[in-house]
Amino acid sequence: MFEYEFKTISMHETQKIAQKLGKQLFAGDVVALVGDLGTGKTTFSQGVAKIMGIHEPISSPTFTYINEYLGENFRLIHIDAYRIEKSEVLIKMGLSDYYEDSIILIEWANLVPDAIPEEAISILFTAGDSSSSRTLKIFSYRKLKL
Amino acid sequence: MKLLILDTSTSLCGIAITDNNTLIFEEEFIGRQIHIEVLAPTIKKAIQAHGNVDAIALTIGPGSFNGLRIGLTTAKALAFVYRIPIIPVPTLDALAWQLDISNFPCKILLYSHRDYFHYAEYFLEEGSPKSLKTQFKSASEIIEEDDLPIFTNEVEKLTLLVDNPVRMIENVQPRISSIAFWAYKNKAHASTDYYTLEPVYNAVYVAKKWTPPAYIQTELSK
Numbered sequence: 001m002f003e004y005e006f007k008t009i010s011m012h013e014t015q016k017i018a019q020k021l022g023k024q025l026f027a028g029d030v031v032a033l034v035g036d037l038g039t040g041k042t043t044f045s046q047g048v049a050k051i052m053g054i055h056e057p058i059s060s061p062t063f064t065y066i067n068e069y070l071g072e073n074f075r076l077i078h079i080d081a082y083r084i085e086k087s088e089v090l091i092k093m094g095l096s097d098y099y100e101d102s103i104i105l106i107e108w109a110n111l112v113p114d115a116i117p118e119e120a121i122s123i124l125f126t127a128g129d130s131s132s133s134r135t136l137k138i139f140s141y142r143k144l145k146l
Numbered sequence: 147m148k149l150l151i152l153d154t155s156t157s158l159c160g161i162a163i164t165d166n167n168t169l170i171f172e173e174e175f176i177g178r179q180i181h182i183e184v185l186a187p188t189i190k191k192a193i194q195a196h197g198n199v200d201a202i203a204l205t206i207g208p209g210s211f212n213g214l215r216i217g218l219t220t221a222k223a224l225a226f227v228y229r230i231p232i233i234p235v236p237t238l239d240a241l242a243w244q245l246d247i248s249n250f251p252c253k254i255l256l257y258s259h260r261d262y263f264h265y266a267e268y269f270l271e272e273g274s275p276k277s278l279k280t281q282f283k284s285a286s287e288i289i290e291e292d293d294l295p296i297f298t299n300e301v302e303k304l305t306l307l308v309d310n311p312v313r314m315i316e317n318v319q320p321r322i323s324s325i326a327f328w329a330y331k332n333k334a335h336a337s338t339d340y341y342t343l344e345p346v347y348n349a350v351y352v353a354k355k356w357t358p359p360a361y362i363q364t365e366l367s368k
Contacts (some may be wrong), residue, residue: 001359003207009178018241024306025262026259026260026261026303027259028259028260028262029260030356032356032358034358034362034366060238065271069189097260100210100211100212100259101178101179109356109358110358110362110366113356113357113358114355115353116355116356117355118355118356118357119354119355120356122356122358122359122362124362124365126365137278137361137362138361139359139361142284142286142307143309
């Protein structure tokens with residue numbers, strides 16, 4: 001397991017890391033985002049979307065569960081599991097159908113662990129001392145250039 | 147012998163007719179999820195223009211999961227109706243048969259998903275490319291195995307996924323002509339057993355479940 005840790009002091013910095021990671025994602029990659037409300041999961045997703053060439057505004061799909069966006073090379077599937085709560089619900093929605101041509105970001109991944117494949121890239125977001133500082137801990141089964 | 151050639155194993159979708167190894171019809175499409183849209187109408191166009199065929203040759207895998215299923219299902223339906231055989235062509239062989247003999251031994255990699263590739267080691271036997279077992283591994287695992295030159299349909303992805311590959315990595319794309327050539331040379335592989343012919347997926351899609359890394363679990367339980 002490869003581990004990376006970053007301390008960011010602004011949303012902009014968090015998005016920069018997201019963009020670096022986003023460049024190295026391929027179809028079939030699942031990124032499990034874990035962290036409390038307001039710790040940067042959606043900000044991070046916005047960064048990934050931007051580098052994938054998605055220009056629509058990305059908001060947290062808390063009520064729609066799953067949002068699909070068409071990027072330049074891949075489709076981006078943005079999921080918020082906060083209200084899904086159960087792995088089975090997500091599995092029945094056909095999550096695995098997206099593996100062949102999509103990159104999947106799952107916010108609140110810890111609530112639906114059984115719907116997520118073993119080799120996901122996991123990211124823990126925690127709030128820092130000041131209101132805009134955050135810590136990102138990234139765990140990846142493959143080496144990333146961050 | 148007139149052959150209908152289909153290739154749906156990658157994001158390329160190729161339809162061709164050859165008559166005794168001469169190409170008389172060829173159309174190629176590229177894009178995501180286009181195979182299902184273009185395959186049947188293009189086959190119709192090809193057969194209307196050039197008449198019935200004696201056999202269907204298609205890439206049987208490895209390759210895109212949905213692509214392979216679309217190609218083989220279409221081929222089976224046609225073969226069943228016209229009572230003609232299907233010649234299944236291994237995708238990696240179709241790539242290998244395009245290379246100059248000076249390139250062997252080498253490895254041929256076909257991109258699957260994430261950091262995974264289908265691959266096999268190829269060498270020459272009596273002037274023709276022969277392969278060892280087809281495998282399925284991550285880019286870094288394949289690179290670490292040996293120093294053989296590599297030919298792949300996704301050079302850019304492979305180089306992005308590995309640090310310092312330090313060896314020759316070159317591009318090779320599926321081509322109708324080599325699928326046709328393979329099929330002519332291996333007519334003996336023709337099958338009319340439509341019921342048991344399956345795509346060669348090579349990869350086993352066993353979804354093992356994710357558990358948050360220990361560090362995250364500890365943080366969450368706080």
